[in-house]
Every structure is written in structure tokens, then in C-alpha cells.
Amino acid sequence: MASKPRTLYEKIWDSHVVERLDDGTCLLYIDRHLVHEVTSPQAFEALRLAGRTVRRPDLTLAVPDHNLPTTPRVDADGLRLPIEDKQSAAQLAALEANAPAFGIDYIDATAPEQGIVHVVGPEQGFSLPGATIVCGDSHTAAHGGIGALAFGIGTSEVEHVLATQTLQLRQSKSMEVRVEGPLGPGVTPKDLILHIIGVIGTAGGTGHVIEYRGRVFEEMSVEGRLTICNMSIEGGARAGLIAPDEKVFDYLKGRPYSPRGEAWGKAVAWWRSLATDDGATFDKSVIIDAADVEPTVSWGTSPEDVVAVGGIVPSPDSFADPSKREAARKSLDYMGLTPGTPIEDIPVDNIFIGSCTNSRIEDLRSAAQILKGRRKAANVRWAIAVPGSGLVKRQAEAEGIDRIFTDAGFEWREPGCSACLAMNPDKVPPGERCASTSNRNFVGRQGPGSRTHLVSPAMAAAAAVTGRLADVRKLGTCQEAGG
């Protein structure tokens, strides 16, 4: 067993197999479980109905994020404000009751640590390299950025993990996405992952776990790696991974749930052993030349519909596959776009900077760098910045970033998922266009009839100040590569 070279994915998988059944299904042990208010109430209810308990309450952490309004949550006296939407309030109340009832740690909606689950997990040191991490949300893949095997699950699986701390799974195939060469100036991790999805397609990683490999990822910040792995699901892969290294260890050291003392040393020693062995093979391999990656924008209603900012809205006829041609026609109709239009001529009405893809401190800094001393264009009706967690928000405020945003005409909000999925009041109105740092441009994702263009934080800021999709590199200050 020890002699055969293994991938990072295989190493984590093997160390978590509880039992291998005859038909190849495995019972996999789950180290960390994150729970939020939208996909958990039915799971807790089912546990109650079956008279079951939570096997390992210590391995689960609950935090509300999807549904919470991003307007202030307490009044001037620090008293909690009610949530107007009755159903949202009921979901929050259910989580607030279920967590203590089952002995699970709960981060309250008004706590400074509250935020989007996928921002909170690594930030609290709850998510660790080499761990198996699940959550009832497909962007759980994000935690792969610190070298964890992390994937989204449905509510029945949430219930299964609560009751047994395991999942019945089949091992996925392994896929390598190797990026060669450095990223150009003004090109960020978000641009890179959008480009990768454009190359492999939204079903390119189906049935696979992707490992992102190459110097570019070694040089990338932990925040950038979280952004990359976050969108693995948009490429069809349930999980994405980047080998953990010193940057990750530095990031995690001293966090509230991180191991400490002797345990820390042992943990780091094991984490170091997790990299893919020389000679290990992948079932599928894709090579990307970093020189091909430009600041990237989505034009359609699927995350694979991407183009470099200097490009044009493609014609449906340019696609060889007839079903893709038809899909492109529908997308363009929904998006209100004409083939041949230069991307930089597309005006935007709304700007959303936030979501678990791009709401960490580095994302806010990168947008602020563009916004500093500038204001949003007159045609931009609504611009909103939603930090990924209370801690990110405080850090940004300490650096004066909130002022840069508000001076530029942005609203500065409380943490949560917000306009990423528009479950709370933050919505893009029908027919309006939004430059968004989130991860999905699906029909109606940001509100019924909304039109989403996925971009990086710097590109969202550039769109805010110019009033149209714009090349951030033409605005003077720009983030250096790999940022």
C-alpha cells in the first residue's frame, strides 16, 4: 500500500475509509460538518421523528448566512432587530433552537464571527487540511483551498452525517488541472477559475475531484486558493483541492479552533505528507497556459459562458455543437445581448461585491484599490459590498476600506450570502444587469429576471466607476498577478 504513489485526494480518502463494502461503496468518516439555516431544518426534524441523536456534536458548527438580511441586526442599544420576512425568521429560529438542542456550537446572527459558512470555516480554524468537510451547500468545495477534501451534500446527507458522522460514497475519479506559467498583471484567481471553467465546461469535472497544480497556485494567497476551489462545482466537480503548504499553516495558526501545542506540530507533520506523490496518475488531465488568461467576464447564463474582457459577445453560430448553439441563443435572449457587441460596451445597473467566492479581506482590498478616490458612474443604480464575515468586515473597517466603498457610492452591509442567491431582500430587479463577484449566473439567480455578469472584485469595481463592463488594467492601479 505504501509503495504505490498516490494523489492528494487518494491520501485523504484512504485515511477516512471506515468500511469498504463489496460493491465498491465506502463508508467515509466526516471530520467537519458546517450547518446553515436553509438546508438543515428538515434534517433535524427527521432526526427527531426517528428518535435519533447527533453522534458527534463536537464536529459540527452551525452559522446562519443564506437568508439573513444584510441590514443592521441590532439597534443603537445593541438590541436585536426582528427579521421582517416571516419565513426567513422561522428558518433562523429553527437553527437557533436546533443547534443547542443537539449540542452543536452555534455562531449567532449578531456575533462578530458570523459570516458565510465557507468564509467562517477556514477563518475559525474549524476547516483543516486533510480533513473531510461537508456542508449542505455546493460551494463547500471552497475549503479545498486549504487542502481539505470538502464537498456539498443534500439535506438527507446532512441528516446522515448528523446521525452517523459518516457518508456512504463511491470514490470519485481524479482530475488534474495544471496551470503553466504566471498570471499576467491585473489577472486574479477569479479570472483564472472562470477561464478554467470556460475551457473544461460545466460538466468537465463531473464524477471527478479536481486537484489544481502548478506554480501559480503555490504562489497564490490562501484567499485566492479558496476562490479557485470554491468554483470547482461550476466545472461539475464535487470537490477541488490544492496541496496545503506553509502559507496555509501560517494562515491557520492561532485560529480559535486550530490545534495548538503539541497537537499543532503533529498536525503540520501530517499535513506536509499530503502532497501528490511523484508518479501518481490522474484519470484526466487538463493543461492551461496562464498566458491565455485575461480579466474574464461571463456573457451568458452558464458559468462556462465566459470571454476575455477585450472580446465580444459571441454569436450562437460560432458554436459547433447544435445544443450549445440553441443554449447560447436562449442565453443571449435572456441577457438582452446582441452578438458582436464589444464586452466593454455593455452598461451595468448594479454591482455586487460579496459571496463565498470573493468576500474575503483580500477581495475587498483589491476592489478598494480601484475605487479609491473614484465614484460609481451615474448609471449605476445600486452598488453593494457585503463582507464574508464579521471579522472581515471589522478588518476592512480598521483599514478604512469601508470609507472607500461608501465614498464611492457603495452600500456597506452586514455579512451573509446576500445577492449571490437573492433569498434575502438583496435582489437585482428584472431586466437589470449586475456585475457580480459571485459564482453563478443562472437564470433568475440574483432575483427573477436578473442578468448576471460574473467578474473578479477588481473588475466589479472597474464596472462600478465606468458604468459598464471594463478592463481593470486600463484604470491605472491594478492588482499584481496571483493576488
Next chain:
Amino acid sequence: MKQVSTIEGRAIPLGLKNVDTDVIIPAHWLKTVSREGLGKGAFETIRAAPGNPFDVEDFANAPILIAGDNFGCGSSREHAAWAMLDMGLTAVIAPSFSDIFAGNAFKNGILAVELPQEQVDRLLEVAAEAELTIDLENQVVTTPFQDRFEFEIDPFRKRCLLEGLDEIGLTLGSDSEITKHEQMREGTLPWLDKPKRREAA
């Protein structure tokens, strides 16, 4: 889980590719704490268009849906499966499914049948006028016109569906194995246990 063996009836010939779970059930329907009643919101945006296949009278209460590649991609929301069940769907036929949706469908007793595109195209044609039959035991989809398309299914999932097994109950049967793993883990990867919160250093 309720038992599933043969599904017979009309099939809604949707045929669309990349039907994501936001399309199956938009986010504003997710503010519920129950699994019931989501059928009202199922495929809302598609149903808003006049002449959509869901509103054709022949397909009222059809148990089968036929779709294109990559069905159920996107969000992990199990509400998609609940919404489909609530509108009476118990099987989906498509050339491919997203991994998460396939799992959610299975756990709710919805049969996800994967067939090559040409066979799906043929079924889309047949569905316009006739009923289909999906026989899980023999892993075959048939039509009244002698079409006979065999499909693959994970043997474990097949057994669970045919016998109506409760997956959690099954896993709890491995309780001692789980405990053994936990003890092993305590020895080799001790930092993964009982993380106690503390103030950041």
C-alpha cells in the same frame, strides 16, 4: 425510503440541457422548514412561458421527466428533489446528471436514468404521444413501439430502491466499525477531535 420497482406513465419531454437546481426550484421557495408543498414552485420560470411542456394537459401528473445533459447541476439544494416529488415526478431520464442531484434524487426515491443522447432523443419523440415504462429490476426503459433501452445503475442504489432501505439505518448497522475508526483516529490524527473554541492567539 419507499420502495421503487416499475414506473409507468407519460413522460414530460423537456429535453433541455444544463437544467440547474435554481431552475428546478428557485431560491425564494427555499424559505421553508418542511419538505412538502414545493411542487407549486417547481420549474417556475419554465412554466411562466406559454406553451411549455409542463402545462400540456396530456402531461398532467406524468411520473417521468426527460431532460438533456447535466440535469440538476448547480446548487446542492435537496428541495429540487422534493419539489419534483411534490409535483408527482418519480423518475428523470437524461444523458447525464450532476453528482449531487443524482444522490439527492436517489435518497428521495426518484429514479435517475442515464441513457445516451440518441436514445433520449428517441424517447423525447415517443413521449409526445405514448407512455414509457421504466423497469428497475431489469434496468430497462421500454416503449409501446418495441424500443428497449438498457441502463446502468449503482448496485447499492438499486438494492436500496427495490427494498426501500433506510440508508441511515443501514449505516447504524456499522456502528462498531465507526467506533473503531474513531479510536484509531484518536491515536493517529488526534487534532481532528473535539476542537475547543478559544480566543484567537
